[in-house]
Amino acid sequence: MRTRLAIKLHSLFERHFPERRVFLKSDNDTRFIRLSSETQVVAVAGVALFVGWTAVATAILLMDSIGSGNFREQAKRDQATYQERLNIMSAERDVRAQEALAAQDRFNAALEQISAMQSELLASENRRRELETGIEVIQTTLRATMKQREEARTELVKLEQEAGEGDMYMAAVANPKQMNFMTEALSRTAEERDQIAANAKDALEQRDDLELEIRLMQERSDEIFRQLEEAMVISVEPLDKMFRQAGMPTDRIIEEVRRGYSGMGGPLTPISFSTRGEELTPDEIRANTLLQQMDQLNLYRIAAEKAPFASPVNSVVRFTSGYGTRRDPKTGGRRMHNGADFAGAHGTDIFATADGVVTHAGWQSGFGRLVKIKHAFGIETLYAHNTKIRVKVGQRVSRGDHIADMGSTGRSTGTHLHYEVRVNGKPVNPMTYIKAARNVF
Incomplete structure (x- = not known):
């Protein structure tokens, strides 16, 4: 059975790919290379496979390039939209600040x-x-x-x-x-x-x-x-x-x-008003x-x-990240963000948001140059990634005191302030306090 099948395949190959010889002639000698039908079939199949793989790879690269271009355009549009929203929020914040001063x-x-x-x-x-x-x-x-x-x-x-x-x-x-x-x-x-x-x-x-x-x-x-x-x-x-x-x-x-x-x-x-024990x-x-x-x-x-009913920065800044789960700027994975990020110019003044005592003023892994302030009611505030610290441990500070300058130390992608509020050691959303005080201060 195998012999008959081999004979039939060989006949089929011979019909479409007859045996060929390639002569190689030199000055002294003449040689030839015999290309059987099977060898030609293998060569043709290899060439076809290579060409097909090249075409598929080229198509994939083109599609990826087109998709990347669309993604970049979408990212630019999203960035422009986000920037516009930030500008609107900044203008609204300025209006709220003026209303707070008037109040x-x-x-x-x-x-x-x-x-x-x-x-x-x-x-x-x-x-x-x-x-x-x-x-x-x-x-x-x-x-x-x-x-x-x-x-x-x-x-x-x-x-x-x-x-x-x-x-x-x-x-x-x-x-x-x-x-x-x-x-x-x-x-x-x-x-x-x-x-x-x-x-x-x-x-x-x-x-x-x-x-x-x-x-x-x-x-x-x-x-x-x-x-x-x-x-x-x-x-x-x-x-x-x-x-x-x-x-x-x-x-x-x-x-x-x-x-x-x-x-x-x-x-x-x-x-x-009575000294005779009469009823009021x-x-x-x-x-x-x-x-x-x-x-x-x-x-x-x-x-x-x-209590920290104030903003840690009074200059023009961008609110770049809020409290909650977000895409990590370093690794790209989903991670919990325990504070709020305010991006601004290098050296922007940072202020204490409430009266308290400084418990940490120095370097801490991940936070860079960090200031911690302990307040009443079990509240603690953190000010991270500073370029310069202007207070020391044990120092009593009041709301509005200049405690540090904005920088990009520690695990940071650019100049900004990472601001946290912790109640009994548990992080909470700091914007809750800042927004609650908008109509008061």
């Missing part, structure tokens, strides 16, 4: 107005007490005057009853001096009665004027209270909203600040409520200074 100015103006209103309220209360005292004195004087007038009237009636007209005439004829004395006494009594009546009328008019002034002062006091209450609501609500948006429990934060600052005076002392008036209750709200506002402001 801070309004907040400071409201505090000044609150202080002035509080002083005016206390002065009005003192004036009210003085007027009430004056009214009591006038009423006492009026009652005494009225009593004297009634006594004079009673004495006059008594004199008229004791001496009739005829008896008085006889007495006057008999004793002119006694008559003159009686006449003068009656005249003085009438004058005193008229003077007492005039004094009583003046006292009543003065009392009416004082009561009107007291009502006006009470209305003014109510207006001051209303403005103060509105100012407290406007001032406290944004701070409370800022802490809640950042995920910070306000009750625990306020209590912690209160305990930490109790040695410096603690909360404001409630107002009490509605105005006194409102005043005490305002003082408690002012104390809460002060505690909020202290807590806000201790």
Whole structure:
């Protein structure tokens, strides 16, 4: 069977590829190379395979080149779109920063107005007490005057009853001096009665004027209270909203600040205008409520200074990477990014975002030149890839202090700041704090 198949294949090859001989002639000799049908088939198959492989490889290279060109064009378009979005976000951030500055100015103006209103309220209360005292004195004087007038009237009636007209005439004829004395006494009594009546009328008019002034002062006091209450609501609500948006429990934060600052005076002392143990008036209750709200506002402001509610850079920068899983710029793989990256000019000033103590100021693998600051409430901030560090370990810093210069040290592809916020050692999104404070600071 194999012999017949071989014979048939050989016949087929001979029909299409007959045996050929290639003669090689030299000066002295002539030689030839015999090319059998099988050899020719193998050669043709090899050439065809080579040509086919060359065509396929060329097609693959062309397709890859075309695809790479399209990918680069798409990457350029994506980069342009991303740059445009960054510019829009930068413009929006600048607008928000201006609004924050304007809000801070309004907040400071409201505090000044609150202080002035509080002083005016206390002065009005003192004036009210003085007027009430004056009214009591006038009423006492009026009652005494009225009593004297009634006594004079009673004495006059008594004199008229004791001496009739005829008896008085006889007495006057008999004793002119006694008559003159009686006449003068009656005249003085009438004058005193008229003077007492005039004094009583003046006292009543003065009392009416004082009561009107007291009502006006009470209305003014109510207006001051209303403005103060509105100012407290406007001032406290944004701070409370800022802490809640950042995920910070306000009750625990306020209590912690209160305990930490109790040695410096603690909360404001409630107002009490009575020294006789009487119950507080509605105005006194409102005043005490305002003082408690002012104390809460002060505690909020202290807590806000201790939490990182600020941006670490004030210059023009690009937000190049946010918190979360991203494509690693070095390896290209998917990795977790625990902070936010801000790209800017080399040497851009970097500022502390809250009050705290520097716990690290030096080189750390991957982060390059790194600054760590420990804040209140278990919060820690990290500022990495700096070119220069301007603080040292153990140094106390305040919000806005210049702590480092932007660079590209450590594992970095270019000049930028890597900014992290950690709560109890766990990284959180730093933009949560920055965005929460946009409408406050």
